[in-house]
Amino acid sequence: MVRSRGGGNTCAGQPQSSKEECLLSNDLSRPAGTRPSPARRRRGVVAAAMAAVTIAGLAVSGVASATAPDGKSRPVHDKELQAGLEELVSDGSLPGMLMSVRSRDGRVTDYTAGVGDIRTKSKVPKDGYVRIASITKMFTAVAILQLVDEGELALDDTVEKVLPGVVRGTGDGAAIDGRTITIRQLLNHTSGMPTGVPLMSQGILPIKDRYFDARELLDSSLTQAPTFAPGQDRVWDYSNAGYVLLGLVAQKVAGRPFAEVVTDRIINRIGLTETYYPGQGDREIRAPHPRGYMMPKDANGKPIDGELIDITRFDPSIAGAAGQMIATPSDVNKFLVALQDGRLLKPNRLAEMRQTVATSGWPDGWRYGLGTIEMKLSCGITAYGHGGDADGFQTRTAITPDGRAVTVAGTNDEVRQYEVLAFFDKALCAAK
Secondary structure, eight states, X not given: OOOOSSSSOTTTTSOHHHHHHHHHHHHSOOOBOOOOOSOOOOOOOOOOEEEEEEETTEEEEEEEOOBOTTSOBXXXXXXXXXXXXXXXXXXXXXXXXXXXXXXTTSOEEEEEEEEEETTTTEEOOTTOOEEOGGGXXXXXXXXXHHHHHTTXXXXXXXXXXXXXXXXXXXXXXXXXXXGGOBHHHHHTTOSOOOOSOGGGTTOSGGGTTOOOOHHHHHHHHTTSOOSSSTTGGGOOOOOHHHHHHHHHHHHHHHTSOHHHHHIIIIITTTTOTTEEOOOTTOOOOOSSOOOOEEOOBOTTSOBOTTOOEEOOOOOGGGTXXXXXXXXXXXXXXXXXXXXXXXXXXXXXXXXXXXXXXXXSSSOTTEEEOSSOEEEEOTTSOEEEEEEEEEXXXXXXXXXXXXXXXXXXXEXXXXXXXXXXXXXXXHHHHOOO
16 A cells, blocks of 8 residues: 555655655555455466575575467566666665566566565565555556446546545544545545545554454544645645545445455456455465565664564555555556556546646656556656555556566565666666
8 A cells, every 4th residue: 555654744854865765655555455366377387597696695586587478488587687686685675576577579577586585585486476555556546447437437526426424524634525525536646635544653563463444444534634625726645545435436336345346347357367455354465475574663763774574464454445455566567468458448548547647755757647657767768557565565567658567576665765666667668
């Protein structure tokens, strides 16, 4: 889901460089995933290249393979990208990295670096399951846009029309009113809904085993002051609460649980066998997966360098429709391809999804559409995707207009965000 340790702006008062990194971390995502899906498919014989070196006491390994449309496996290993992954894990603060690259002609190459478990020093599983956090927002947005296409909903409908009497703020949030908020504003974060997650004011550890109902998440947010009046001068502020609310909207309109809506309309429709929305009480991640880590904090909430806490297992319901899903990097790329080639949305609806508004506190050249981020890359290409930061995992995904898709994931969401973004940009711009 979106990275939001608590309510309010926790980045205020920091030096500009630190403030920008804090805002990026807060805005790009947080936690995780449906009924049991088929067992992880057995992969065909693949050509693989493996290398191991020792950096900062960690075994660093890289695996790459490619499967072409004709079903034949061919190595398509980019040594520069492998070296970039290995640099990201070199100091041990980011224990493991996974990446899947889908080339313009459909070949798939999977990479890993670092260790999957800092205790056992096991390898990072190639194309393992990770919490994709706010990448979930793309799935939520697609489900909403499909309902719009079917005439069940309109983007400029108010929340009140769908959920009468549900969105009424209290206390500091008294100005929040579903009669003044539209579905479109929720999708592109111009609704003014609060940015923080009050139930996470003390971080994930005190609530990691607690289950939260979506209505409980929404009601807690409705006690927080709105960031601005809905749609006011196209003001933008990233809101997890807005996407939790969108999950309730989709559920009400479809008449089915939100997890089922996403599973039936997206996951099953395009055959994503390694993507799921965790069911109630599911705190695990399907195997194989690397373990996820976070940094312990001192009494002032400042991360303690050199130490890591295993946070692989927790209840992701705190994220809801804003960030609860789990997937493998290659399956996320399949989703991007299906979205771009018209299997999930009609071309005119996809174009509307990519109509963007200006963002604040994010990298230059990034704008937000309806559940998708427009990214201006260093090579001059525009890509579309999303990012996600769950406790223990940071993920970034995007696809270029000519069909190159990249999903990268790291097993600590609190470190090296800008370096990961720079590497992600390089991977999207690469020729191979």
